[in-house]
Amino acid sequence: MAEGLRVFFDASALITAGASPSGGSALVASVCKSGLATPLVSRLVLWEAERNLRGKFPATALLEFYRLMGELEPQVVPDPTPAAIRKASAVVPAKDAHVLAGARAGKATHLLTLDRRHFLGTKTREAILPIIVCTPGEFLRAILP
Numbered sequence: 001m002a003e004g005l006r007v008f009f010d011a012s013a014l015i016t017a018g019a020s021p022s023g024g025s026a027l028v029a030s031v032c033k034s035g036l037a038t039p040l041v042s043r044l045v046l047w048e049a050e051r052n053l054r055g056k057f058p059a060t061a062l063l064e065f066y067r068l069m070g071e072l073e074p075q076v077v078p079d080p081t082p083a084a085i086r087k088a089s090a091v092v093p094a095k096d097a098h099v100l101a102g103a104r105a106g107k108a109t110h111l112l113t114l115d116r117r118h119f120l121g122t123k124t125r126e127a128i129l130p131i132i133v134c135t136p137g138e139f140l141r142a143i144l145p
Helices: 011-019 024-033 043-056 059-072 082-088 094-105 122-128 136-143
Strands: 006-009 038-041 110-112 132-134
Touching: 006 011, 006 024, 006 094, 011 024, 011 043, 011 059, 024 038, 024 059, 024 136, 038 043, 038 094, 043 059, 043 094, 082 094, 094 110, 110 136, 122 132, 132 136
Parallel strands: 006 038, 006 110, 110 132
Antiparallel strands: none
């Protein structure tokens, strides 16, 4: 069932994986490390996660993030083109368009996020299909027996 899963982590998922090593985002990372899914990120998402961890969390969370990235070895997708970002901004706010464009560029099957306001509404989820936008918990419930 998990064959071919490509999970694009947005910054909120990476931040919580670093800040809470036993939480849902970290569990999805473990699923990826086990080979059940391919983890995807973009340079912009990595930068956004690092910047937020530095500014809002204790140093231990940043160290956990670095450790996680080293173990996870996510595939870094190509930077989205300006045209791809413009297309994505028709679906999500401009500040988040790089996330959707990155998921599309990486041919993600899933976009993992905790951003309820900009990504997890029903209309937004439908507009992003065939990429499945989900929280870590939704992803885990969908793929694990």
